[in-house]
Amino acid sequence: MSTSKRVFFYIVSLVGLGVFAGGIGNLLRLLFDITIRSDISTIGDAAFTRDQLSFGIAMLIIGGLLWFFFWRNIQTNVKNNVAEVASVVRKFYINIILLVSALIALLFAMDFFQWLLSGVPLISFSPDTTATMIVSAAVWYYHWNIELKEGQPSSSAKTLRRWYMYIMCAWTLCWFTFGLVHLVHAAVLYMPVWETTITYGSFWNSNVHSSISSILIGGVLWVFHWFHAAKNDFGSSLRNVYLYLFTIFGGALAGLIALTSFVYQILRFFISGTSAADPRYFQFLGWTIPTVIVAGAVWAYHQQKAQEEASSGDTQYFSARRVLFYLMAFIGLGTLVAGLLMLLGILLDVWINAASSGTVIIAAGWWHNQLALSLAMLIVAAPVWYYYWNQVMRMVARGGIEEWRARSRRIFLYVVLGVTIIALTAALVNIVYQLLNGFLQGDFGIDVLRQSKWSLQTLVVAAPVLIYHLSVLRQDQRRGAETIVQQKTVTVLADERSADLIIRLEKELGYSVRRLIISSTPEMQSSAELSEQDITSLVNDIRQASTRKVMVIAAAEKLLVVPYEEK
Incomplete structure (x- = not known):
């Protein structure tokens, strides 16, 4: 399947799924409102009910047929086709649905659990919340099983999967920790030691329900995504x-x-x-x-x-x-x-x-x-x-040189120097201005000092900061941290045990190298022990290579440096 056709099929499938899910949700909302809330509220007259029923059935049929037709074609192309399974479009489609459906289900599950903790009052039951939670959870579960069976056969698929996992880990951890803090805070406010005259009402209120819901749902989902989904990543x-x-x-x-x-x-x-x-x-x-x-x-x-x-x-x-x-x-x-x-x-x-x-x-x-x-x-x-x-x-x-040249270190030093130089410049301008103005106005007194107060503070505090970090920067420069290095595109072909080789090579070169993993065989194994002299010799061979692109092959206990060019 071509890329344009693949994108078209997945977009239409997504639209069909949205309409299909919306139709199911609409019917569920109508069902809950009629069955659970029928004794305490009305949803309108018979015409309104028939209108909602017709709209939900229409979305269910049209959206379901549209999604089923395109999704079935997609699944037929995917069957026994590793390239199709690993395509970026497919993995983006699945993971974006997983993320959106999980977040929607999480938010509405919070409201549903608050309703349960409040004693299940029918007057506050929300058909919209319950229906949306059920539909979102079902959509997530279906696509989760698909992703679980297919796996991630490509690096792009793994990256998209990681985006989903760690966004969910971060989001659910926030809910869990915020809930803990809010619950303890609420408990402290209701302690009798404050002797407050303000009536807060019952401790078991909506704020406590919200905190407990955050702890339960956020904690369970964080544990699931961190300890299960991201366990081996x-x-x-x-x-x-x-x-x-x-x-x-x-x-x-x-x-x-x-x-x-x-x-x-x-x-x-x-x-x-x-x-x-x-x-x-x-x-x-x-x-x-x-x-x-x-x-x-x-x-x-x-x-x-x-x-x-x-x-x-x-x-x-x-x-x-x-x-x-x-x-x-x-x-x-x-x-x-x-x-x-x-x-x-x-x-x-x-x-x-x-x-x-x-x-x-x-x-x-x-x-x-x-x-x-x-x-x-x-x-x-x-x-x-x-x-x-x-x-x-x-x-x-x-x-050593790798740390002196690190981008984060250069950014840190230059940001600190830039901020302090700007602050000192503004302070000195104001001090000189106040001195000259006071002298020319003939009012050289305490007012000049008062108007220069913030500038004097800045001068006294920022000057030592500038001097110290400037000395650190100059020391790095003397060590060659900003010496222009003619970087080569270095690719290291080695087995999975070459992590130490990569670290030592990047440290000596002062920049990153690309790593390709090969299967270990008796004829092709990276050196287990390399002396400093071996690393130095390897770096010299890379720098003296006749081309900008160099491949280092760690094979048969030898390190081969192969210059090459792409035609």
């Missing part, structure tokens, strides 16, 4: 994105935000001392502590999982981990700088107010919240920045 880029950038980075970020809020509220309580009269002040503990615990658990579990999988030596794990380290270092540095700016601003305000000769009208305790927030940011951000920047330094010390 190792080494993929999407898995690394999910592990490092979503769960580890996201968990750390959520936990740090909650921890910062916790420290801020505690410091504010002790600094101001005025909030003690409100018994509800400490209700913030109801969401900050659960968020820190849940986010920490998510971070710890996936961090351990990532470390276990990284032991395989796959370069993709190192790349994802590198991005994580620089992201966390950047967030820690940014928060640390913000805390220092706020703290220095408080000190300057105190000094300016004390030096002012005239009457200064300020609110009592104006500095309480600012000091609490700045200290909270410093207390949380300083250890985070130190830990991750220390990890970065260790990684660079072990990785």
Whole structure:
């Protein structure tokens, strides 16, 4: 089947499936409304009922015939045809249906479970919710079985499958964790220790029902997709994105935000001392502590999982981990700088107010919240920045030229330098402007200092940041991190045991190579042990090759460097 014909068949099949599913859903809604809600509500007169029945049957017949005809033709072409099974169009079609139907079923299952937890009141029963949930689940189940039987015979099919799996893992994990935090928060609000005069009503309310539904449905579906669907998927880029950038980075970020809020509220309580009269002040503990615990658990579990999988030596794990380290270092540095700016601003305000000769009208305790927030940011951000920047330094010390040239490192350094240079430029412009303006206006006094306050803060804090990271950048440049390397397109043909060879070769070359896997035979096996001299000699042979494209063949205990060109 040609690509254009394949696309046409799948699009029409998708349209037919949508109409067919809509017809079934419409009939189910009508059935539920008549049978379950008939004693408490009306759906309209007989004409309305006949209209809905006719519309549903029409969609069922026309959509069903359309979908059946085109889907049957598709399935006939797929039978005993591996190329058709592995086609990108087919796998995209199946996985997009799986994703959309799963998300729809998840959302409506949440409402259905809330209705069950509320005591099954007929007055609040939703035929639309129940019908949509059933139809979406049926569509998902049918296509899941098809995908399960066919498997993923091509790399594109595996990639599309991974998109579905890890989107579902991320989505369901969010539902599960949010539900946990919201449930604990609701329980804390209803504790009798607050002595609140505000009546919240019964604890067993819609918010609690929603939280429990999120925990049950999100937890079950996350366990299914993570421990079953994605159980044997190792080494993929999407898995690394999910592990490092979503769960580890996201968990750390959520936990740090909650921890910062916790420290801020505690410091504010002790600094101001005025909030003690409100018994509800400490209700913030109801969401900050659960968020820190849940986010920490998510971070710890996936961090351990990532470390276990990284032991395989796959370069993709190192790349994802590198991005994580620089992201966390950047967030820690940014928060640390913000805390220092706020703290220095408080000190300057105190000094300016004390030096002012005239009457200064300020609110009592104006500095309480600012000091609490700045200290909270410093207390949380300083250890985070130190830990991750220390990890970065260790990684660079072990990785050598590959780490110095890493794109994430170059982006980190130049972004920090760019932001600090822009901030310093703006600060210096304002300081010079205020000095010249005060001199020319003959009003060179405390007002000049007051108008230059934020610029002075920026100058004092950003200058050391610029100096330090500029020294790091220059040190990398002296090591050859930005030396233009004439990269060759290197393809390594070896067996599955060549991971160590790939890592060492990329480290010496300073760029990535392409890897082709061959079946191991007695006549073709990669070297189990290679000395540093062997790797150096291999790199020299690659660089001295007469063509831009080079193939390295690890065969019969030898490394063959074969220059080639494509005609």
